Amino acid sequence: MPKTAVRLEVNGIVHTVDAWPMQRLLDVLREDLKLTGVKEGCGEGECGACSVLLDGVLVNSCLVPISQAEGASITTIEGLATNGTPHPIQQAFIEHGGTQCGFCTPGMIMAVVSLLRENPNPSEAEIRNGIAGNLCRCTGYVRILESVVQAAKSMQQGGA
Numbered sequence: 633m634p635k636t637a638v639r640l641e642v643n644g645i646v647h648t649v650d651a652w653p654m655q656r657l658l659d660v661l662r663e664d665l666k667l668t669g670v671k672e673g674c675g676e677g678e679c680g681a682c683s684v685l686l687d688g689v690l691v692n693s694c695l696v697p698i699s700q701a702e703g704a705s706i707t708t709i710e711g712l713a714t715n716g717t718p719h720p721i722q723q724a725f726i727e728h729g730g731t732q733c734g735f736c737t738p739g740m741i742m743a744v745v746s747l748l749r750e751n752p753n754p755s756e757a758e759i760r761n762g763i764a765g766n767l768c769r770c771t772g773y774v775r776i777l778e779s780v781v782q783a784a785k786s787m788q789q790g791g792a
Contacts, residue, residue: 633652633653633654635650635651635652636650636651636652636653636699637649637650638650638651638660638698638699638701638702639702639703640701640702640703640704640705640706641704641705641706642661642665642667642706642707642708642711643667643706643707643708643710643711644711647664647665649664649665649698651664651698652698653697653698653699654697654698654699655697655698656693656694656695656696656697656698657684657686657691657693657694657696657697657698657700657701657706658670658672658682658693658694658696660698660701661684661693661706661708667708667710669708669709669710669738670682670684670693670708670709670738670739671735671736671738671739672694673735673736673739673767674694675694676694676695677692677694677695678765678767679736679739679766679767680692680736680739680740680743680763680765680766680767681735681736681738681739681766681767682694682739683738683739683740683742683743683765683766684706684707684708684742685706685707685742685745685746686701686704686705686706687704687705688705688749689746690742690743690746692765707742707745708738708742709737709738709741709742712741712745719741719745720783720786720787721741721744721745721748721779721780721783721787722741723783723786724779724780724782724783724786725737725740725741725776725779725783727779727782728775728778728779728782729771729775729778729779730771730775730776730778730779730780731771732770732771733769733770736766736767736768736769736770739766740763740766740768740776743762743763743765743766744762744763744779744780744783746762747759747762747763747780748780748783748784748787752784752787752788753784753788754780754784756777756781759777759780759781760773760777762780763776763780
């Protein structure tokens, strides 16, 4: 099967890329569009490091064939900041130590963006459920939970 032109909007910018229909969205984002905030951890949809929003829905980009992203709107971690100012969720992770090595952080933050859009005032159990598809081996999750609680408070007070 030959490569095909795929049109998609990523972080507000329309792109047309030539890709194999079953090429992973993850690879197009990292290799073709140079958006390296999207990470490959397991490549099997188990770790969440490659999480992005596809038409507003949280997905593991390692599991999405680029052909399924035709015409879609995709948001990556790079698309959250505004004019160099971190998104309130990014800021909360910075201020409350929700990141250590940083490998899981982009996917974790994208999961939190999705969670807080659906539920702006989650309980601890709802936060745990909202980030359940994202693995972190450094923080022990306590700082991540604190970061999410603070981000929710900040956003309720008009942070985004």
